[in-house]
Amino acid sequence: MADRTASQSVPTWDPRSAEVQADQIKAYDALRRRCPVAHSDFLHSSLLCHADVVCVLRDPATFSSQASSHLNVPNGMDPPQHTAWRRLIEPYFDAQALATFEPGCRTIVRELVDSLPDSAELEWMDFARDCTMRMLCAFMGWPDTLHEPLRDWVRKNHAATLAQDRAAMADIAFEFDAHIRTQLALRRADGLAGTDVTTRLARERIDCRPLSDAEIVSIVRNWTVGELSTMAACVGILARYLASHPELLASLRADPAGLPAAIDEILRMDAPLIANRRVVREPVEIGGARFEPGDRLSLLWASANRDEAVFGDPDEFRPERDPSLNLLYGAGIHVCPGAPLARLQLRIVMEALLAQVRSLEIVPGKAPVRALYPTGGYSSLPLRIERE
């Protein structure tokens, strides 16, 4: 359905244009300064301003998350169905679950950081992807033998995303589902005797019935495929920022207590996750534009979190800002349930890095390359590392 406008016309933009491909964040800044809503074939009507995105997040009855006919648990659901699934999922990320996971996660990250070269150049995104994939396998209770197939999967997914090859991306997503189904089958053959996250999910019940395989695969896909690239983007963005702000690197080394707020603030400025979708259910006006039922919207986190009306200079690093304004993990009923896990993993990676690395430098003549939508952060980040 075509989008209509009320008090102003909605300009169009092309997420695949050279300008956006060169630097998404700058391109979204320029777009937001021209208009609060912009239209593209790819992202439909994108809301660029913080206040409009918050309005949508607070009103799930008008702005539905059921943007696709595919089962998507719980991302693509509305209440009351969404409420029951959130109740099932949230305990997997509570304080007790994270305390159980933390020691193993620290060991994995320490070993990886130990193996980084000294006074040498490396492709930081290789480290970021590998580190994220290993932490994820450990969280799910998946064996080390899956590392190589998943590493290969991440490479293929990255190449298909770069090429914007939608057919290849769909095939590759299907391939990941096969890994999940194999893990489920192995646990069922073992009588679901274990205690790992995947076994717990296979034992879950909802509305007094067991979960179907399709439901478990959808949940796991959202925790794994959905998050591998976002988490790797975070590890890239954080290293890139510290490489260009050595004074911050030094002060966080001296006082790592400042890390949690610093991490959230750096990721506010440079979004690891670009956008999420909604469908309009009731006639509504937002951002000066009129929408009818069936119209499609995207919430551009990468723009809303840099809105001058809320943050002043969007590039000013101010970790003491009101955290409730930061939309890094969304807000409202769909707020990221995995945020405590993501924050723990990022803190562990940065603590291990700061403990061992004295400086990070961009390699002269090898500029970082920005990732293309839908991925945030960098596709290539050559860094030189000086260890302690």
Ligand code: HEM
């Ligand atoms: C830094 C990393 C992450 C960022 C920036 C992030 C960001 C977000 C955002 C903005 C949303 C809201 C989407 C919306 O309103 O439509 C969301 C939802 C979600 N996230 Fe995350 N996320 C991260 C990591 C994770 C992790 C590690 C997991 C699980 C292991 C996870 C699982 C989910 C799920 C299942 C939802 C859907 C929640 C719902 O619809 O109720 N995320 N995330």
